[in-house]
Each structure stands twice: as structure tokens, then as C-alpha cells.
């Protein structure tokens with residue numbers, strides 16, 4: 001039996017200990033606490049030995065798959081390698097052992113991190129100023145849209161309540177707009193996968209707050225009409241929001257600020273190599289043009305003439321969007337990444353990500369259906385197998401990849417196709433890794449014809465095989481309730 005077959009509570013044995021604590025010499029004792037705060041019975045904690053704990057969690061960690069385990073071509077997620085030097089920088093005591101309420105004079109180095117990262121991101125994106133408060137991409141979207149709303153309302157323009165979102169957009173775009181109280185209006189894509197400018201034109205009037213776009217879009221295609229779109233949207237008084245989650249292929253090549261965008265977010269946990277998914281917290285800094293800088297959330301870091309830093313408020317701010325100043329350790333890691341690469345190497349990241357994606361696409365397009373056959377940027381989308389004579393689905397292919405030791409690509413997104421398989425290799429993979437992946441993808445395509453059952457029943461070699469995703473979404477199990485006798489209890493939603 002493997003140590004992960006049971007929960008830690010299920011291997012508990014009454015009286016077993018895994019630690020020895022020094023005798024409590026603290027003056028206060030439980031008896032000095034008010035009776036209303038005391039437990040009536042001891043907390044139900046697992047009682048396990050140290051080897052039990054170590055084996056249990058070591059086994060569990062082995063069930064996880066991350067960029068440190070293998071290739072992780074999860075389209076739209078930019079699962080690039082997380083350099084270990086970033087972790088080293090973030091764990092320096094001066095960064096790791098600070099408290100958000102320390103006086104500014106005691107955290108000048110940390111405030112400098114905000115300042116330097118802001119400068120670097122401005123140079124990379126063409127935006128004038130950044131806020132580091134948002135904790136994720138979607139949080140950045142909401143923040144950016146709050147800035148856009150603030151811009152309009154400060155000008156007494158209260159009619160602008162609509163936001164235009166392409167049908168290819170990431171789901172967080174319409175969701176963030178709705179949370180911000182904006183009405184989402186969809187603009188169609190052309191058969192070539194780009195925004196349909198003719199569909200956009202009639203949507204533009206004085207009720208439009210702006211448009212949300214990502215470029216390259218979620219099909220990995222560069223929106224070539226971006227200048228015309230920018231001038232049309234600005235022409236009607238709207239602003240352009242750039243979803244910078246897809247910034248990776250543009251690094252060092254094109255700047256959203258130069259394309260005409262007014263507000264944008266970046267996913268530091270994608271483009272700037274900080275861990276994400278199960279690997280760590282994120283950061284979705286929001287950048288704006290000079291004209292919008294006064295509407296960014298508080299607090300912000302400012303540098304005085306003598307080179308010292310202070311934390312500033314802002315009279316016209318869209319408000320606060322998080323406690324204190326965002327996920328600081330993520331910011332340190334992103335700055336370490338930028339400074340390690342330097343300006344010249346940073347310019348290579350985007351083109352290499354683009355090269356890798358096109359290499360994989362071209363190597364597989366005879367066996368997987370490629371609905372939009374163009375040079376892509378950092379990612380591309382297949383629509384199932386080229387030979388559709390069997391009922392092998394995108395899900396089956398994704399599951400079978402796990403048997404071969406690869407993480408699955410993103411599937412069933414974007415919603416433009418029925419069997420979307422979205423692949424993003426990133427620039428951090430070697431040709432050997434890409435070739436091994438291509439080889440396995442071709443093998444699976446062949447198996448789908450010769451032995452479809454093998455693919456349809458995959459994975460065959462993982463601790464968890466095909467969980468009921470509908471049940472998991474509709475009745476999520478969020479807590480474990482132990483029952484008397486120490487056996488597994490019912491779970492509660």
C-alpha cells in the first residue's frame with residue numbers, strides 16, 4: 001500500500017507522536033484564557049510518527065506534476081521553467097523576513113524592488129506606470145477595468161457602461177468585466193481567427209467604455225489590424241485594455257503601449273517565470289499610460305529626489321484592491337528573472353517561444369487538424385485528430401499523454417472549436433524535449449486508429465485516472481469530517 005492511498009487522518013493511531021516539544025515555560029497558561037474561548041474537547045488532529053508524516057507527504061508530492069517534473073505544454077498558461085536563482089533571491093532574509101507594517105526607512109531595499117520592477121516593466125511594455133497590488137491576472141483585469149471606469153466617471157461620462165470582448169477571449173475577461181459592473185458586448189472573429197473589424201464598427205458608440213483584447217489572441221495569432229482597432233475605439237471615446245497574459249512572444253519585440261493600448265496587466269507567474277498553478281501565488285501588475293496614472297490603486301512606491309523611497313497615496317485612485325502591497329516575493333522573483341536575462345537576452349525569449357510553437361505545430365499538423373493554418377506566435381490550437389474516423393476526443397488524447405509522462409495541453413479552450421487542443425511549449429524547452437513530445441503525440445494519433453480503446457481508457461498509470469469533473473464542480477468536497485472510531489468520514493461541500 002502506498003502512503004497516499006489514505007488520508008493522514010486515516011493513518012492516525014491514538015497516542016502516537018511525531019514531535020517532542022520543549023516544556024512550556026511561558027507564564028500564561030490555558031487556565032488564564034476565558035472559558036468561552038476554550039475547546040470543550042481536544043482538536044481532532046492526526047496522531048502520527050515522524051516517518052509516517054515524511055513518507056505520506058513525500059509520496060503525495062510525487063503525485064504532483066510541475067515544470068520541474070517534465071514538459072508542461074499547457075496552452076494559455078505559459079508554464080515556463082522557474083529558475084531557481086529567483087527562489088534564492090526571494091528567500092534572502094532582507095526580503096523574506098519583513099513585516100508590512102515596518103517603517104519605510106527599514107525597508108528601503110524592498111521599496112526599491114517595486115521601483116526597479118516598475119521601471120523594467122515600463123520599458124518592456126511601453127506603459128508609463130504600474131501598480132503591483134493585484135494578486136493574479138484576473139485580479140489585474142478587474143483593477144484595470146476599475147481604472148477605465150474611473151477615467152470615464154472623473155470626466156462626468158457616466159454613459160460608458162459597455163465593454164467589448166472578442167469571442168476568442170479568455171473566460172476571465174468577460175467575468176472581470178461583469179464583476180466591475182460593465183455590460184459585455186461580444187465581437188466576432190473572422191474565419192482567419194482575428195477580430196472582425198467590420199463586426200466591431202457598428203458596436204462603437206458613446207456607451208462604450210473600452211475593448212479588452214489579448215494580442216496575440218488565444219489562438220496564438222497576432223492581431224494585425226490592431227492599429228485600426230485602436231484608432232476606431234479611441235475615436236468613439238473608449239479605451240483599450242490589453243490582457244498581457246499572452247505577452248511572452250512579444251518580449252523584446254513589440255510593446256502594447258506602442259500598439260495603442262491604454263491599460264494592461266501582466267501575469268508575472270507566466271511571462272516572468274514565477275511559479276504558478278499549485279506552485280505558488282501569482283501577481284498581475286497593471287500598467288497604464290501617463291494619462292491614467294493618477295487612477296491606479298493605492299498604495300504606490302515613489303522615489304524622492306534624494307533617492308529614498310516612500311509609500312504614497314493618490315487623490316484620484318480607483319481605490320485599494322488588496323491588503324498592503326501585493327505578493328512581494330513574486331515581485332522579487334520576477335525582477336531576478338528580468339535582471340538575470342538582461343535586455344539582450346530578454347529580446348530572445350519571445351522569438352524562441354514563437355519558434356518552438358511553430359516547430360511543434362508544423363511537426364504535427366498532418367496528424368492533428370489545424371483549423372487556422374498560419375504562422376503562430378507562442379501557442380496554437382488543434383481541433384482534434386486529422387483522421388476523425390474514430391470517436392477519440394481531445395480529452396482522451398490529453399489523458400493518454402499522462403501515460404507517456406507529459407502534462408496535458410489545455411483542452412476545450414478556446415471555445416471556437418469542438419475539440420480544441422491548445423499547445424504552448426515556451427522558450428525554455430530544448431529541441432530534444434520538443435522532439436520527444438512530437439513523437440508521443442504522433443504515437444497517440446496512430447494508437448487512436450489502431451487501438452482506440454487504449455486511448456479512450458487512458459490514463460493507465462496514474463494514481464487518479466478520470467475523476468468525475470461534473471460532480472467535482474457541482475459538489476466540491478472542501479473539508480474532511482472524521483467520524484468516531486478513526487475511519488474515513490463523509491466529506492462535506
Ligand SMILES: Cc1ncc(COP(=O)(O)O)c(C=O)c1O
Nearest residue numbers: 076077136137138170172243245
Ligand atoms: C489570456 C489569459 N488572460 C487572463 C488569464 C487569467 O490569469 P490568472 O489565471 O492569473 O487569473 C489567463 C490565465 O490563464 C489567460 O490565459
